[in-house]
Amino acid sequence: MAFDYKKEYKEYYAPAKKPAIVQIPRMNFVAVRGKGNPNEEDGEYKKALNLLYGIAFTIKMSYKGTHEIKGFFDYVVPPLEGFWWQENVIGVDYEHKETFQWISLIRLPDFVTKDDFDWAVQEATQKKKIDFSKVEFFTYEEGMCVQCMHIGSYDDEPATVKLMEKYAEEQGYEIDINDERFHHEIYLSDARKCAPEKRKTILRHPIKHIK
Numbered sequence: 001m002a003f004d005y006k007k008e009y010k011e012y013y014a015p016a017k018k019p020a021i022v023q024i025p026r027m028n029f030v031a032v033r034g035k036g037n038p039n040e041e042d043g044e045y046k047k048a049l050n051l052l053y054g055i056a057f058t059i060k061m062s063y064k065g066t067h068e069i070k071g072f073f074d075y076v077v078p079p080l081e082g083f084w085w086q087e088n089v090i091g092v093d094y095e096h097k098e099t100f101q102w103i104s105l106i107r108l109p110d111f112v113t114k115d116d117f118d119w120a121v122q123e124a125t126q127k128k129k130i131d132f133s134k135v136e137f138f139t140y141e142e143g144m145c146v147q148c149m150h151i152g153s154y155d156d157e158p159a160t161v162k163l164m165e166k167y168a169e170e171q172g173y174e175i176d177i178n179d180e181r182f183h184h185e186i187y188l189s190d191a192r193k194c195a196p197e198k199r200k201t202i203l204r205h206p207i208k209h210i211k
Contacts, residue, residue, distance in 0.1 A: 031138035071111035
């Protein structure tokens with residue numbers, strides 16, 4: 001049976017509908033940076049998703065070809081994630097999605113090295129005849145965070161964020177979003193197929209101890 005990160009690491013991918021504190025370790029990702037409204041038809045964000053999944057599945061299916069990845073095991077491709085921010089905005093301004101800047105990500109298994117990643121980019125470029133130059137091997141250690149499962153539309157996230165902020169303060173923390181730590185979303189539902197009111201999205205914010 002394929003290794004499923006969502007099932008094996010429930011503390012990261014299956015939080016409760018109430019906030020909790022979690023320590024997020026160092027992870028590697030396939031990532032694409034961009035800006036603009038993610039809902040724009042044929043926009044930069046949707047093009048980025050094609051690039052992400054192109055590399056993610058090239059690596060997943062590598063065992064069927066000639067490239068051998070040391071330590072490889074069969075796995076389910078982890079869910080899509082995103083870091084989001086806006087210049088000169090504290091928190092998130094959902095009324096002006098055109099000002100979003102983002103890093104869209106998919107987690108890579110720990111056995112995937114930078115050399116394996118570079119091979120996947122070359123392989124996908126040759127097979128799909130697509131420019132993958134925007135894709136990067138991204139390593140990130142998120143550290144201490146508050147997170148919560150959000151059920152519903154992305155536009156309704158502020159209510160869940162308020163609960164997270166309140167809980168963090170009660171535990172002696174404050175939100176620590178800055179130029180290196182971001183508003184983080186992990187998408188457990190396919191927005192193309194799931195009704196907005198039923199979407200499951202993990203919301204995660206970095207925190208620090210209140211001085």
